[in-house]
Structure formats: C-alpha cells, structure tokens
Amino acid sequence: MPVQASEEVVVAPSVLTTNAPVTNVVVAPTPKSSSVVEVAAPVLNPALKIQEVRWVKTPGAAQVEVRLRAQTGERQFEGRAAQVGIEWELVDGTRQEEWLAVPVEWENFAVKTLRARYDGAVARVRGCTVRTWYRQQLQDTKSTEISIP
Numbered sequence: 001m002p003v004q005a006s007e008e009v010v011v012a013p014s015v016l017t018t019n020a021p022v023t024n025v026v027v028a029p030t031p032k033s034s035s036v037v038e039v040a041a042p043v044l045n046p047a048l049k050i051q052e053v054r055w056v057k058t059p060g061a062a063q064v065e066v067r068l069r070a071q072t073g074e075r076q077f078e079g080r081a082a083q084v085g086i087e088w089e090l091v092d093g094t095r096q097e098e099w100l101a102v103p104v105e106w107e108n109f110a111v112k113t114l115r116a117r118y119d120g121a122v123a124r125v126r127g128c129t130v131r132t133w134y135r136q137q138l139q140d141t142k143s144t145e146i147s148i149p
Helices: none
Strands: 050-060 060-072 082-090 095-100 111-119 124-133 135-147
Touching: 050 111, 050 124, 050 135, 060 082, 060 124, 082 111, 095 111, 111 124
Parallel strands: none
Antiparallel strands: 050 060, 060 111, 082 095, 082 124, 124 135
16 A cells, blocks of 8 residues: 655744754845745756855955856846855854845856955854855855965
C-alpha cells in the first residue's frame, strides 16, 4: 500500500537570529522585513552573475569590491529588479547583513563594480557572503574569507 505524506515546515522568526549558524536558508530580499524565508539554490543561468569578490586594503575597515555582470535573456536588464546583499561573518560567529545600492541604469551584459565596507575593526571580520537577486529570485552566491593584500 503506497503511503503519501506531506509536511509543511514553519520557521519562527526567533530561530533566524544573526548569532545562530544558518545553512541553506536564504532570507528573501526585503531589507526592511526578514520574516519571509526561502530555502533555495542559485539558478543555473543567473541574470546577475558575481564575477569576483575582492578584498581591498582600507585603513580602519574591511572593504570588498564586488564585480557583477548583468546577463539576462531579456532585451533590457532592469536595475530596479536587482538586489545585492552582503553578509559579514565576524570572528565571534555573528553575522551582519547589508544591502548594496544597485544602479538603476544598467545595460544588459555590462559589468559593474559595487563596494561594501564594514566599519569596524578589520580583525573582527572573518569573511563575507555576497548574494544577488533578480525579480525576487536568488541568482548567485559567493562566499570568501578575508584576504587583504
């Protein structure tokens, strides 16, 4: 006799604190509200591709440059539909999320460089994870440990 079962899992917002290690959980890109949680993997052919995440030497802060390439199958890439988030991983195990300003005018197949800066002691930063979204769908993700030349 075949058995069918379905289960709905509800994650309470208190479970997703910045102090808890989280794996395979992506918070939907709503900078003002993080109550929606999705478990997702990046799409295979991303519309907003992370080409490089590079650490930059800056006095008194950890800074990264993120090179992104718009590559939609559409005629025009819509900058308003794109979001880029960076999650700073600190040595004490906590994480801090930041949203980067995305240029509204962005030609399809063009490369842009965005900068993110953690204002605090560089010694507190272990690394970061960059995530891109296009039309509310996770496009690409890249994690890197701190490596300042």
